[in-house]
Each structure stands twice: as structure tokens, then as C-alpha cells.
Amino acid sequence: MNTRAPALQGISSMATRALLAQLAQACLRERGVDLHFESVGGVDAARRVRDGESFDLVVLASDAIDQLIAGGSVLAGSRVDLVVSKTVVAVPAGAPAVDVGSEDALRRAVLGASAIGHSTGPSGTAVLALLRRWGVFDAVRERLVQAPAGVPVGRLLAQGQASLGFQQMSELVGLAGVRVLGELPPGCEIVTRFSAGICGASRQPQAARSAIDCLASPQFAAIKREHGLEPA
DSSP: OOOOOOOEEEEEEGGGHHHHHHHHHHHHHHHOOOEEEEEEOHHHHHHHHHTTOSOSEEEEEHHHHHHHHHTTSBOTTOOEEEEEEEEEEEEETTSOOOOOSSHHHHHHHHHHOSOEEEOSSHHHHHHHHHHHHHTOHHHHGGGEEEOOTTOOHHHHHHTTSOSEEEEEGGGTTTOTTEEEEEEOOTTSOOEEEEEEEEBTTOSOHHHHHHHHHHHTOGGGHHHHHHTTEEEO
16 A cells, blocks of 8 residues: 655745745646645744754745755755845835835935835845945934834835835735835845755655755746746
């Protein structure tokens, strides 16, 4: 009697939550790959993989995957790039449009915002670095609002806790109460590459490799674009 292998367990950051949920369904339907993801804040996801929780694969920003490989928590040579994510600027729905079409215009919008939302993830780190490069970090420090881990910046906008927000487009797709103004203009683009890797704690590394190959398949490029992401 054949015994079916247990479902593969993955963990990811919130930026790819909706995408991975749909891709997992597609991989099950098209290839019989039984894959389930838990999505949490990226910092928490990396910590849990480092702590050796029993996940088979992890999807995070590529530099986070590289750090996990360096620390021995993800198998060397197992990293596969999945998608590229661009950070966008947004305001609450119904708010007047703000000019963010050039770097100077975006800088003015930031200086004029009453509260500036950013994430705990890689896009948030890059936004803070941008503010420091502009030399305005100290001027807006008290107006910076960081979304709690796992909470989209869009929620801050929708609830009136921020008047201007920066986040990856994938986390704002379909979110009510938010108006996306556009990608960051030339000279200050923030692009994050998300990759998958096999966890060292996995008891099914070969099956995890097959699952990652499925997630990376060109067959699912259209699904990735539906979520505001580009295939890697």
C-alpha cells in the first residue's frame, strides 16, 4: 500500500503571501505538489528558520536567504530566485494625488506629509536609507510610522495613521482604502528580489526542490504579474 508523503511546509514574509497561496494551489493542481505556506513578518520568518523549526522551504528577500545559507539554516546551492518586487508610493483612498513623478517631487511629498508609513521589511529599510541620503531623516523622524511586523503599510493609510506610505506593490494589490500613486521615480527606485531555499531542517529536501522548481516555473508568470510582481 502506498503511503502519501506529508505535505511540504513553507514559511515566507507577508510580501509574497497572496502569491504563494495561489501558486501552491496551482502546483497542486498542475503537478500534484502538496505545499502549504505560513506567512509572517520577514524578520520573524528568518528567525524561525534559524531556530530550526520544521519547515521544508522558505521564501524571503534574496539577501535574507543568502544570510540563512551562510549560517547553515538553508542548504547551500538551493537558492532559486522567484520574483522581483518594486516599491510604490501610496496615499489613503480619496486623498488628493501627490506628485511623485521625479526624485525632487517625491522628496517634497515626503517633507510635506503629516505621517510617513514604512514597513519592517527590506523596502522599509531602503526607504530609511533614502531619507538619510536626501539628508531629511532627522527632519521627518517624528513623523515616521513603522507598520508592525506582518501588518501592511496600506492598513496604516486606510486607517488614517499615515498620509503617505511606501510598500511593495504586491502587499497593496486589492487592499481597500488605498490609492497607489506609482513606482518610485528614477534615481530612487527600490527593488527587492525574492528567492526560495530549502531549509536545513527539512526531512523532504528532494520534494522541497521539486516544489521550488514549480514555484519558479515560467508557466506561472501571469499569476506573478497579477500580484504586482515580475518573474525573476
